[in-house]
Amino acid sequence: MRPGGWILREDEGALEPKMIEIQGLKKSFGQKVVLDGVDLTVPRGKNTVVIGGSGTGKSVLIKCIVGLLRANAGEVLIDGEDVTKMNERELVRVRRKFGMLFQGSALFDSMNVGENVAFALRRLHLYPELQVRDVVEEKLAMVGLRDIQHLMPAELSGGMKKRVGLARAIAAEPEILLYDEPTTGLDPIMADVINELVISLRESLGVTSISITHDMASAYKIADHIAMLYKGMIVEVGTPEEIRNTRNAVVSQFIEGRAEGPITAEHEDFIRFVHRSGETGMQGGR
Amino acid sequence: MIEDLGNIFLLLLQCVTWLFRPPSEIRNIVKQMEEVGINSMPVVMVTATFTGMVLALQSWSGFQRFQATSFVGSVVALSITRELGPVFAGLIVSGRVGASMAAELGTMKVTEQIDALVTLATNPVKYLVVPRVVASTLVLPVLVIFADLVGILGGYFVSVYLLGANPYVYTEKTYQYLQSWDIYTGLIKAAVFGFLIALISCYNGFIAEGGAEGVGRATTRAVVASSMSVLVSDYFMTSLMF
Numbered sequence: 001m002r003p004g005g006w007i008l009r010e011d012e013g014a015l016e017p018k019m020i021e022i023q024g025l026k027k028s029f030g031q032k033v034v035l036d037g038v039d040l041t042v043p044r045g046k047n048t049v050v051i052g053g054s055g056t057g058k059s060v061l062i063k064c065i066v067g068l069l070r071a072n073a074g075e076v077l078i079d080g081e082d083v084t085k086m087n088e089r090e091l092v093r094v095r096r097k098f099g100m101l102f103q104g105s106a107l108f109d110s111m112n113v114g115e116n117v118a119f120a121l122r123r124l125h126l127y128p129e130l131q132v133r134d135v136v137e138e139k140l141a142m143v144g145l146r147d148i149q150h151l152m153p154a155e156l157s158g159g160m161k162k163r164v165g166l167a168r169a170i171a172a173e174p175e176i177l178l179y180d181e182p183t184t185g186l187d188p189i190m191a192d193v194i195n196e197l198v199i200s201l202r203e204s205l206g207v208t209s210i211s212i213t214h215d216m217a218s219a220y221k222i223a224d225h226i227a228m229l230y231k232g233m234i235v236e237v238g239t240p241e242e243i244r245n246t247r248n249a250v251v252s253q254f255i256e257g258r259a260e261g262p263i264t265a266e267h268e269d270f271i272r273f274v275h276r277s278g279e280t281g282m283q284g285g286r
Numbered sequence: 287m288i289e290d291l292g293n294i295f296l297l298l299l300q301c302v303t304w305l306f307r308p309p310s311e312i313r314n315i316v317k318q319m320e321e322v323g324i325n326s327m328p329v330v331m332v333t334a335t336f337t338g339m340v341l342a343l344q345s346w347s348g349f350q351r352f353q354a355t356s357f358v359g360s361v362v363a364l365s366i367t368r369e370l371g372p373v374f375a376g377l378i379v380s381g382r383v384g385a386s387m388a389a390e391l392g393t394m395k396v397t398e399q400i401d402a403l404v405t406l407a408t409n410p411v412k413y414l415v416v417p418r419v420v421a422s423t424l425v426l427p428v429l430v431i432f433a434d435l436v437g438i439l440g441g442y443f444v445s446v447y448l449l450g451a452n453p454y455v456y457t458e459k460t461y462q463y464l465q466s467w468d469i470y471t472g473l474i475k476a477a478v479f480g481f482l483i484a485l486i487s488c489y490n491g492f493i494a495e496g497g498a499e500g501v502g503r504a505t506t507r508a509v510v511a512s513s514m515s516v517l518v519s520d521y522f523m524t525s526l527m528f
Contacts, residue, residue, distance in 0.1 A: 063401070066404075066405055067404075068401050068404055068405070088409070092407060092409070095404065095405060095407060096407055098405055099405070100401075100402070100405040102398045102401065102402055103398070104397055104398060106397055106398040106399045106401065106402040107399075107402075108394075108399055108402070109393075109397075109399070110390075119406050119408075120406040120407055120408075123309070123406065123407055123408050124407055125309075168402075168406070169405075172406070172407070178405075
């Protein structure tokens with residue numbers, strides 16, 4: 001165990017082979033340190049939720065895991081393989097294990113719903129073209145949508161976009177699903193629909209998932225484990241029950257949503273900073 | 287600025303490496319050729335026609351002073367093919383296509399669609415940049431062939447029907463001094479312009495950040511930088527192929 005970082009208890013790690021293991025992960029943008037030695041173990045087949053305030057680096061963490069951002073130091077082991085040291089070709093292979101649901105869904109707006117969901121299937125030639133249509137229909141049905149293949153993303157509501165984004169993420173049958181704020185910006189009922197989907201996908205597909213959120217209702221509902229990210233480190237990990245009864249002042253302030261406490265508004269300049277120094281665009285072929 | 291040049295060069299290297307790796311992006315390239323070529327055709331035609339026409343008027347007014355109006359046809363043909371056809375087409379494509387590429391890729395960047403591509407096992411440089419650069423490099427010379435043609439016709443029209451030039455002499459003079467090399471230099475320039483415009487515009491789209499405002503800034507930068515690159519590279523190519 002590293003100072004300031006927590007990992008899941010040993011016995012749990014032994015029972016559940018770990019899928020993702022993050023050790024001492026550091027990432028800074030210029031002078032600004034966003035991740036300062038994150039340690040986190042994600043057990044196979046479980047849903048781990050990372051909570052933390054806006055701009056504390058949750059998105060950066062998830063992007064380091066999938067190799068969209070390059071970490072400055074530390075390791076991210078996926079099934080024992082370290083993605084931080086991979087070249088682009090190896091990364092492409094490892095990324096096939098991942099599906100990711102983006103905060104704004106990130107549907108390709110030049111394509112209709114069917115083409116969006118079929119995108120990875122066609123790029124990877126996973127099915128003969130005649131079968132793609134059926135697979136798309138099946139994946140859309142899994143997220144509770146039907147007969148919308150011909151619609152363009154601009155014609156969909158926020159909740160539908162999320163669900164189409166989810167169908168696209170699971171289309172190539174990933175082993176790991178990453179959810180970037182799955183319920184943000186949705187009404188409470190639609191947010192719960194998404195929560196139910198996250199749970200049912202874990203159960204039906206047996207995928208390992210990491211969600212990042214600041215929506216505690218969602219976190220309690222979907223999580224097997226909750227980890228709190230604060231000041232670039234994981235300050236506590238536990239089951240939802242353990243987190244609810246935490247003695248850590250930082251965690252209890254966050255989950256209860258109090259303005260007074262050890263967490264001050266200082267992290268707001270992180271937000272502005274991270275937005276300004278996005279560096280993901282050129283990642284593709286580095 | 288220096289950093290940008292370095293990054294553009296790196297982007298170019300990535301383009302070259304991804305160009306030859308499967309799967310092929312033929313369908314994407316064709317789609318982009320349509321976007322760059324067919325959709326720019328009308329505005330390039332109009333520009334070239336009026337350029338040829340005004341060139342005929344201006345050189346007529348100049349050449350008349352030393353009784354050399356019979357050479358207007360030669361001047362129009364040489365100026366259009368060597369210089370004005372490719373440069374005007376380049377500038378128009380910079381504005382039209384450069385802006386749309388930067389805006390499209392910039393929007394994809396700020397809405398995380400480019401990240402989404404990566405997570406869907408697709409390299410964004412291969413999927414987005416390579417087809418645009420290839421299409422634009424191949425299509426600009428074609429646009430310029432048409433621009434040359436209608437530019438010369440525009441000059442002919444003004445000289446013969448408005449200024450009363452002898453159509454036989456005018457045609458004769460157009461052919462007499464025009465060599466195929468004049469046309470080729472124009473087409474080589476056009477290909478280089480197409481390449482630069484697409485590369486610079488895609489780069490600016492890729493580095494966009496900060497929502498709608500950022501996309502706006504990226505688009506402006508793309509248009510300014512690609513227009514400049516057209517004019518600057520034009521001088522150096524002209525001096526090389528003089």
